[in-house]
Amino acid sequence: MVVKINDVAKEAMVSIATVSRVVNNIPIVNEETRLRVEAAIRKLNYKPNAIARSLKLQKTHTIAVITYDIAKLSSTSAVRGIEDYGSDNNYNVIIFNTFNEPGKELKAADLAYQKQCDGVIVLGMDLSSEFIKALSDLSIPVIVVSHHSDKFPFVSISELDASYEAACLLIESGHKDIAILESIDAEQSLKCDGFTKALEAAGIQPTQDWIVKVPITYEGGFEAMSRLLEEDNTPTAVLCANDDMACGAIRAAEQHNLRVPDDISVIGFYDFPISKWNNPAITTIGFNSYELGRAGMKMLIDLMGDPQAVSESMTLPHTLIERNSVKRI
């Protein structure tokens, strides 16, 4: 039999109200009674039913994280940060993966509502207008992490600045023929924007064929680089949307008997562990996803504490980490 507040009350010979008071540390209870109740709680190993409490308090201390795929390297540390900061502040997190399946994000939003989540974090996703509407209709606090948003407060790095700086490094190293490998899923790409901006600032006209969109994976990077190298005109440097792509691209170059960075330079994004341990170590844009997640959870908790508060979006810093995949020419 599962022990309820009633059982404790009987055992301690008090009313359930008193038990509730000691459980919730309401100070007005007599020291002696408190001791008796605490003893009963220990003896019966009573644990309050959070569901019942949630129903009464209209608060679940649970938040929802909606993301494409928790197994993606760019999500997983952020989730860790979210869970970590959350658990320090008495919040638990329910995970929803959408896997890009249409409608699944809407279903996730619905479930987050039905399960009475106190807040929602949307992690690293493009937000379709449908999704935005669904989230708004829920009228529960929403924070976007690792992505920009016009509608909700977000915490992210500046992808525009980051890719701008990465492109500048290439340009300063003497490169003029530069390609960019972007995710095929990116509707509008801040990375491409930064890239283009840097080239134009240097008086270089971006080559349209060198803006290539492929899956943001090892395989995608490999394929894109292979394609690039089979053309007559070949770039001397390539910017990649993440380090997996960069790694795949490097392997493709090697297969074409080109060495990185001697024959072709490559820059990645996100500083996955691999980029430090690859040979050659990959120059990349690094930032702290874990901190991004923590900051997002903090914003959400603040927002949940005061739903009227207008929270300011945050841009967290990134760094250009120079390793061995870029060479001056």
Place this chain on the structure above:
Amino acid sequence: MVVKINDVAKEAMVSIATVSRVVNNIPIVNEETRLRVEAAIRKLNYKPNAIARSLKLQKTHTIAVITYDIAKLSSTSAVRGIEDYGSDNNYNVIIFNTFNEPGKELKAADLAYQKQCDGVIVLGMDLSSEFIKALSDLSIPVIVVSHHSDKFPFVSISELDASYEAACLLIESGHKDIAILESIDAEQSLKCDGFTKALEAAGIQPTQDWIVKVPITYEGGFEAMSRLLEEDNTPTAVLCANDDMACGAIRAAEQHNLRVPDDISVIGFYDFPISKWNNPAITTIGFNSYELGRAGMKMLIDLMGDPQAVSESMTLPHTLIERNSVKRI
């Protein structure tokens, strides 16, 4: 204002019982009434409160996943499998990371109980006897994924067989001087057991100094391999507890001017994406973590359906994936 079953009832001019019936697809309701209720639901955009329902039904359709660190490559795909199979069957998952912090696993078990989770999956963790007791006391179904357990049903690969086979490959390739790099956190290591068994079966006496325990990371692999190579006696082959370690070990070998696999052979474990894309590609033990997660969730759902059922533990298959980090000598 948030709309409740009462509001729908008024709008449709029926009782809340009838609304409940159409929401839950209880067939006895009159077609015409059903239509009217459905219209009201749509009009008011009513969504049932799952917390209230859970309280009544004593079932939350939520399960807890307790793991060291969701951000670990060996956990993350399994979590995806769990969430995926779960969401297909109307279950959501709450994540608990323990980060090896003492007491945090106990707290997670407690919270899983308080939040009335219908079941618990313990993922890839050593289960301390304290933790086992705590979980047993909860009297909710528990499944262990990616680890063995005497107490709870588990789904895992046979690490013993896998490392045995990996060691055999090395032995068959002519190696006699073989080291193993195992996680410093592993209390008792099935990997070491399989390794030892294979050597002994081949009449080779394992060298104690070559069973080295370090953190199961790139850094750990790098450090362990460096240490090994600075001794007078040096192995010709090394088994690693995961592919990150293997990658680190390979970089350490390169730094000592040894080439893999020409001068020294390396085998990894888990088939992380990196092992395919590293140069050289890493020979490793592969298996499907995603499937492990799915299978675990399936077992749990079955168990929750019939708590009396004794579920059989499962061993899922693995494969020795031969790539380019092992050479015949």
Place this chain on the structure above:
DNA sequence: TTGTAGGCGTTATCAT
């Protein structure tokens, strides 16, 4: 086929 009412385990108000 539909409605009434009690109860799921808490918290909190109002008496005492």
Place this chain on the structure above:
DNA sequence: ATGATAACGCCTACAA
């Protein structure tokens, strides 16, 4: 300082 009791939103006998 303590206790009765009415919610919280829903499901489900039981009655009609």
